[in-house]
Amino acid sequence: MSIEKQPLNPTSNRRTFLSRLWLGLGLVALVQFVGGTLAFLVSGSGKKSTHEPLFIEVGPVDNFALGSVTLIRQGELxxxxxxxxxxxxxxxxxxxxGCAIAWDEEQKLFACPCHASTFDNSGRVLKTPASRPLDQHPLTIENGQVNIDIETRNRRQSFKPEQLTYALKKG
Ligand code: FES
Structure with a gap:
């Protein structure tokens, strides 16, 4: 009994290898796309911060005068x-x-150096192209100390009085 050997065809082998390689790469891309889409959907359309809260103490309530605006460099806020x-x-x-805004004490507004948007002291848009208010960081007041979560930024569509935090009055 004789076994017939198939002649080796290097072109055909290369084609098979390349088509398998492309198939593999296509599968990897598909898996990444599906994974990314699922992560986006699970995180609630990507609007929420994925960071853990990180509160820092920025000082006693009385350090901040009524009508004051204070830059907290550690949190870029x-x-x-x-x-x-x-x-x-x-x-x-x-x-x-996303440019860094600056407080203009004279005009009492936040101004963006990039495309000239301005915001009032509650973060509302005074001048476009920005179309929504400045993001808000969670804030607590405990034992007379102001604490700010520097990792979390909440998007707002408008300013509402309930976004303000007040110190409890003594007595
Ligand atoms: S980045 Fe602020 S106005 Fe464009």
Whole structure:
């Protein structure tokens, strides 16, 4: 009994190898796409921060005068105390394309150096192209100390008074 040997065809082998390689790469891309889509959907459309909260103590309530705006460099945010005593922590990131805004004490507004958006002291848009208010950081007041979560930024569609945090009055 004789066994017939098939002649080796290097072109055919290369084609088979390449088509398997492309199939493998295609599968990897598909798995990554499906995984990324699922992660996006599970995280609630990607709007929520995925970071763990990290509260830092920024000082006693009385350190912040009514109507003051204080830059907290560690968190790249501003701590605002409105005239009624309410506290609000606002991200420094412009909601247009993310440039760092700056407080203009004379005009009493936040100004973005990139495309000239401006915001009032509660973060509301005064001048476009930014289309939504500055993001807000969670804030607590415990034992007279102001604490800010520097890792979490919450998107807002508008400013609401319930976003303010007040110190409990003594007595
Ligand atoms: S990044 Fe602020 S206005 Fe464009």
């Amino acid at each position: 501003y701590l605002n105390r409105l005239e009624d005593g309410g506290f609000l922590a606002l991200s420094r990131k412009c909601t247009h394309l």
